[in-house]
Amino acid sequence: xxxxxxxxxxxxxxxxxxxxxxxxxxxxxxxxxxxxxxxxxxxxxxxxxxxxxxxxxxxxxxxxxxxxxxxxxxxxxxxxxxxxxxxxxxxxxx
Amino acid sequence: xxxxxxxxxxxxxxxxxxxxxxxxxxxxxxxxxxxxxxxxxxxxxxxxxxxxxxxxxxxxxxxxxxxxxxxxxxxxxxxxxxxxxxxxxxxxxxxxxxxxxxxxxxxxxxxxxxxxxxxxxxxxxxxxxxxxxxxxxxxxxxxxxxxxxxxxxxxxxxxxxxxxxxxxxxxxxxxxxxxxxxxxxxxxxxxxxxxxxxxxxxxxxxxxxxxxxxxxxxxxxxxxxxxxxxxxxxxxxxxxxxxxxxxxxxxxxxxxxxxxxxxxxxxxxxxxxxxxxxxxxxxxxxxxxxxxxxxxxxxxxxxxxxxxxxxxxxxxxxxxxxxxxxxxxxxxxxxxxxxxxxxxxxxxxxxxxxxxxxxxxxxxxxxxxxxxxxxxxxxxxxxxxxxxxxxxxxxxxxxxxxxxxxxxxxxxxxxxxxxxxxxxxxxxxxxxxxxxxxxxxxxxxxxxxxxxxxxxxxxxxxxxxxxxxxxxxxxxxxxxxxxxxxxxxxxxxxxxxxxxxxxxxxxxxxxxxxxxxxxxxxxxxxxxxxxxxxxxx
Numbered sequence: 091x092x093x094x095x096x097x098x099x100x101x102x103x104x105x106x107x108x109x110x111x112x113x114x115x116x117x118x119x120x121x122x123x124x125x126x127x128x129x130x131x132x133x134x135x136x137x138x139x140x141x142x143x144x145x146x147x148x149x150x151x152x153x154x155x156x157x158x159x160x161x162x163x164x165x166x167x168x169x170x171x172x173x174x175x176x177x178x179x180x181x182x183x184x
Numbered sequence: 185x186x187x188x189x190x191x192x193x194x195x196x197x198x199x200x201x202x203x204x205x206x207x208x209x210x211x212x213x214x215x216x217x218x219x220x221x222x223x224x225x226x227x228x229x230x231x232x233x234x235x236x237x238x239x240x241x242x243x244x245x246x247x248x249x250x251x252x253x254x255x256x257x258x259x260x261x262x263x264x265x266x267x268x269x270x271x272x273x274x275x276x277x278x279x280x281x282x283x284x285x286x287x288x289x290x291x292x293x294x295x296x297x298x299x300x301x302x303x304x305x306x307x308x309x310x311x312x313x314x315x316x317x318x319x320x321x322x323x324x325x326x327x328x329x330x331x332x333x334x335x336x337x338x339x340x341x342x343x344x345x346x347x348x349x350x351x352x353x354x355x356x357x358x359x360x361x362x363x364x365x366x367x368x369x370x371x372x373x374x375x376x377x378x379x380x381x382x383x384x385x386x387x388x389x390x391x392x393x394x395x396x397x398x399x400x401x402x403x404x405x406x407x408x409x410x411x412x413x414x415x416x417x418x419x420x421x422x423x424x425x426x427x428x429x430x431x432x433x434x435x436x437x438x439x440x441x442x443x444x445x446x447x448x449x450x451x452x453x454x455x456x457x458x459x460x461x462x463x464x465x466x467x468x469x470x471x472x473x474x475x476x477x478x479x480x481x482x483x484x485x486x487x488x489x490x491x492x493x494x495x496x497x498x499x500x501x502x503x504x505x506x507x508x509x510x511x512x513x514x515x516x517x518x519x520x521x522x523x524x525x526x527x528x529x530x531x532x533x534x535x536x537x538x539x540x541x542x543x544x545x546x547x548x549x550x551x552x553x554x555x556x557x558x559x560x561x562x563x564x565x566x567x568x569x570x571x572x573x574x575x576x577x578x579x580x581x582x583x584x585x586x587x588x589x590x591x592x593x594x595x596x597x598x599x600x601x602x603x604x605x606x607x608x609x610x611x612x613x614x615x616x617x618x619x620x621x622x623x624x625x626x627x628x629x630x631x632x633x634x635x636x637x638x639x640x641x642x643x644x645x646x647x648x649x650x651x652x653x654x655x656x657x658x659x660x661x662x663x664x665x666x667x668x669x670x671x672x673x674x675x676x677x678x679x680x681x682x683x684x685x686x687x688x689x690x691x692x693x694x695x696x697x698x699x700x701x702x703x704x705x706x707x708x709x710x711x712x713x714x715x716x717x718x719x720x721x
Contacts, residue, residue: 166399169486176487177435180502 266331292375363397377712389454464531573633621662
């Protein structure tokens with residue numbers, strides 16, 4: 091649309107994000123060596139969440155997009171967490 | 185409202201000659217109306233197969249012991265019946281056919297946002313369907329797991345399951361892309377002046393549905409991939425022998441497959457919300473309440489999947505939670521029923537075929553809904569779980585809901601789609617046979633389930649014989665009604681009398697364009713004024 095602004099993100103930002111993603115991928119593999127017991131899923135989820143936020147914010151340009159889109163994505167993330175929460179009402183109370 | 189003008193020399197989408205001729209003019213067409221019909225004809229082919237398998241099952245159950253097939257064949261028949269009917273008929277059902285055909289016209293657009301993606305969705309549908317069929321025709325026997333592909337049997341069964349799983353995976357892509365297309369179309373392509381609360385209820389229902397298609401379908405996609413990996417590489421996600429958890433499969437499967445019920449039923453409710461005000465010639469009662477209930481069903485529908493798993497070994501805490509949430513989701517469904525009945529109250533009722541289908545939809549949907557409350561209650565569920573009662577419940581909801589709404593919708597929009605009117609008397613005769621047959625087919629299953637007859641068995645105890653005979657007879661009556669309906673529509677599409685532009689005196693935008701509509705629907709995009717609305721009678 092004519093009224094929408096265009097943003098050009100410097101390449102170095104993409105490189106920083108890429109490095110962060112690669113580092114966190116190794117960390118998410120590394121954390122499986124530690125026995126966190128009931129919190130092992132939580133550990134994996136934290137890494138996955140941070141990586142998703144980085145991808146959505148910079149690679150998918152959500153940072154520069156309309157607030158409606160940010161709201162939509164936020165809603166979907168909340169929905170996702172609600173589904174995870176309800177699933178764990180089974181696993182933690184079995 | 186400013187309506188479009190239509191030059192007489194403009195041809196309809198059916199007569200339009202584009203770059204490609206004959207069948208290529210259809211399978212390469214990006215016109216949303218042709219794609220809608222492509223879906224309809226493809227679904228009709230699969231539906232004939234599904235109905236044939238259903239009839240075969242009922243024939244097998246007409247007497248105890250072996251009648252026409254052995255137990256293994258029966259397992260395969262109910263599996264393929266389920267996969268076809270769920271993944272290829274009721275999930276794409278109304279969105280793929282009527283959503284594609286009417287969504288752009290009802291919101292005053294010339295097409296969907298991504299026409300090529302729309303055609304790709306149909307290609308995925310056909311590819312998925314062929315893959316599933318290939319699992320029947322080739323390999324080591326037809327899949328026999330049931331349409332739910334439950335672990336651990338789905339990776340232990342020696343049958344040809346991989347093509348069926350992959351087919352369901354590909355069908356999911358079709359669904360996701362259609363949902364994405366509809367969301368963007370509704371956000372970006374509504375006619376000037378058509379605010380959210382001036383949009384008709386069918387597009388609203390498609391909007392709620394599209395979000396479910398977009399967000400829930402990937403879950404089952406990944407789950408089916410995991411089953412495939414389990415079968416091929418024994419990775420141990422679901423296999424208890426390798427440290428996996430088969431209940432996790434059920435969670436993941438139903439996280440998609442319960443919302444999928446709402447993918448089926450929400451557009452059905454949307455179509456009913458168009459038919460009832462038209463044939464009552466009255467403004468829809470509680471327009472905003474119906475929208476709110478649509479979104480509430482779509483939202484709460486994500487959190488009730490566990491009621492399919494009450495006897496699976498899930499924790500008590502999860503069972504209570506899912507039971508409560510299941511009762512909550514009944515509320516918005518009831519809101520819709522009250523609104524439809526209130527719309528009819530003091531209306532000028534015109535009991536044409538679409539209205540009869542719509543009213544019987546409400547009837548069978550309520551029976552399905554109330555029996556759903558029996559299944560949602562923990563204590564009652566334990567007794568009727570995996571019995572014929574469940575089969576009756578979901579056929580009342582899924583086939584009663586989607587089937588009756590689909591036939592109501594096709595009788596309602598038929599004159600617009602084909603520019604011809606069907607034989608109204610035969611339409612009512614077909615409806616009568618179908619409805620009587622439907623009730624005779626499925627009602628005895630409630631009794632059989634309460635008496636303890638399990639589902640998915642090719643045999644039963646002698647005391648269940650009488651009710652099974654009745655049920656099998658019902659299947660023949662229903663199929664006879666179905667034949668009347670289909671033959672009447674096919675005959676009329678070609679030879680029926682020319683239909684008026686707006687034979688039902690409807691108020692939504694699709695009735696302002698010629699019948700059948702021209703290629704781009706509108707010469708000029710309509711503009712909604714301050715006082716315009718979809719149901720202003």
